[in-house]
Amino acid sequence: xxxxxxxxxxxxxxxxxxxxxxxxxxxxxxxxxxxxxxxxxxxxxxxxxxxxxxxxxxxxxxxxxxxxxxxxxxxxxxxxxxxxxxxxxxxxxxxxxxxxxxxxxxxxxxxxxxxxxxxxxxxxxxxxxxxxxxxxxxxxxxxxxxxxxxxxxxxxxxxxxxxxxxxxxxxxxxxxxxxxxxxxxxxxxxxxxxxxxxxxxxxxxxxxxxxxxxxxxxxxxxxxx
Amino acid sequence: xxxxxxxxxxxxxxxxxxxxxxxxxxxxxxxxxxxxxxxxxxxxxxxxxxxxxxxxxxxxxxxxxxxxxxxxxxxxxxxxxxxxxxxxxxxxxxxxxxxxxxxxxxxxxxxxxxxxxxxxxxxxxxxxxxxxxxxxxxxxxxxxxxxxxxxxxxxxxxxxxxxxxxxxxxxxxxxxxxxxxxxxxxxxxxxxxxxxxxxxxxxxxxxxxxxxxxxxxxxxxxxxxxxxxxxxxxxxxxxxxxxxxxxxxxxxxx
Numbered sequence: 001x002x003x004x005x006x007x008x009x010x011x012x013x014x015x016x017x018x019x020x021x022x023x024x025x026x027x028x029x030x031x032x033x034x035x036x037x038x039x040x041x042x043x044x045x046x047x048x049x050x051x052x053x054x055x056x057x058x059x060x061x062x063x064x065x066x067x068x069x070x071x072x073x074x075x076x077x078x079x080x081x082x083x084x085x086x087x088x089x090x091x092x093x094x095x096x097x098x099x100x101x102x103x104x105x106x107x108x109x110x111x112x113x114x115x116x117x118x119x120x121x122x123x124x125x126x127x128x129x130x131x132x133x134x135x136x137x138x139x140x141x142x143x144x145x146x147x148x149x150x151x152x153x154x155x156x157x158x159x160x161x162x163x164x165x166x167x168x169x170x171x172x173x174x175x176x177x178x179x180x181x182x183x184x185x186x187x188x189x190x191x192x193x194x195x196x197x198x199x200x201x202x203x204x205x206x207x208x209x210x211x212x213x214x215x216x217x218x219x220x221x222x223x224x225x
Numbered sequence: 226x227x228x229x230x231x232x233x234x235x236x237x238x239x240x241x242x243x244x245x246x247x248x249x250x251x252x253x254x255x256x257x258x259x260x261x262x263x264x265x266x267x268x269x270x271x272x273x274x275x276x277x278x279x280x281x282x283x284x285x286x287x288x289x290x291x292x293x294x295x296x297x298x299x300x301x302x303x304x305x306x307x308x309x310x311x312x313x314x315x316x317x318x319x320x321x322x323x324x325x326x327x328x329x330x331x332x333x334x335x336x337x338x339x340x341x342x343x344x345x346x347x348x349x350x351x352x353x354x355x356x357x358x359x360x361x362x363x364x365x366x367x368x369x370x371x372x373x374x375x376x377x378x379x380x381x382x383x384x385x386x387x388x389x390x391x392x393x394x395x396x397x398x399x400x401x402x403x404x405x406x407x408x409x410x411x412x413x414x415x416x417x418x419x420x421x422x423x424x425x426x427x428x429x430x431x432x433x434x435x436x437x438x439x440x441x442x443x444x445x446x447x448x449x450x451x452x453x454x455x456x457x458x459x460x461x462x463x464x465x466x467x468x469x470x471x472x473x474x475x476x477x478x479x
Binding site for chain 2: 118120121123124125126127128129130131132134138139142143146217
């Protein structure tokens, strides 16, 4: 087999690692983001949420990954504690850093969507006597989801690309495999181009999926041909 | 005399130190149609919104068919209600029709109408749907159940909003300038519907600028000015020769 075919197969074989990291981070960060938005609604917990967002949005993801993988490993309680089997794994460390970092961005997206809900929609829910949870479940959440989706989708696309940073702590994702191939072939441009093509396919698929969801959520009256 | 549907006493409200409501008392009995008139900034809309506590009054009591949600005051003197159950119960006895319709944009017409019966009052969905179709027929919107609010004209949206308000068979209906956001030719279809409701004996409070409608349909007309009730009475008196000079000045400011 020629060089391109073998390299392409190697990169494709690494897609599951990239996707696993992406999906796990997307789920983790979305859940935390939801919690952050909830925390921002109370005067007592708001400072905690804001500090979290300030720190994780204000520092580079690469640095956060390094700190979790190299930094925490140097701490005794982590090194000798029961969590060590997890913190020993670079994939877990990359997931943890990405989850924390992206949760800050997604929380801001959700908060923006929450404030963008027309006041009248919530007043109508209040006026008919809906309680807190009913209001949240029947009116606020569905409206928030719809308003957040375009920017949330943007975050998800960014996240797919950010997974490549995991290769810096020895995770063999698509970028990690590409670097490995380059290390013994020195064919930098060709290999990175192939890797870029693999990412393009993934983001294109995600974008298409998001567009479908967006269309299905938009009320018929607002749909443009 | 029977107990009133609505009994509001001593309602006050200020925004940022400016007193908007300076103590309003109002009772409404079953079948009353009360039109609340007044210039812009008179406090008439704020008063209406205080009745279902969308706006929290600073002081006063509100009782709707025996249900009360007492205000408590914190140390800064800010009023709130710390009994969400009572608050929900009070609101569930009322229904509001808004100036801007406020149909839930992520629900179809049908879902808008069944939401409160099903999710607030616990009515079985099948029963709520059946009633919703009957209400759609009543407001002249048969065949629109599966439409989305954005596909409807303003007048159609407001008629659906009225069907939504009727869905829980409320003791008290609050109309907050229901025709002010409509094109002139659409105003009539909404007013005709409201006239029909009044004829059925619905208890209604209507904040409006439609003088002819207030005169013709109301059982009582209330003139609010500077946060107090300046004058009130049956339309025959309010629009008659013995009307308050201030109200007459409001009607024709020349």
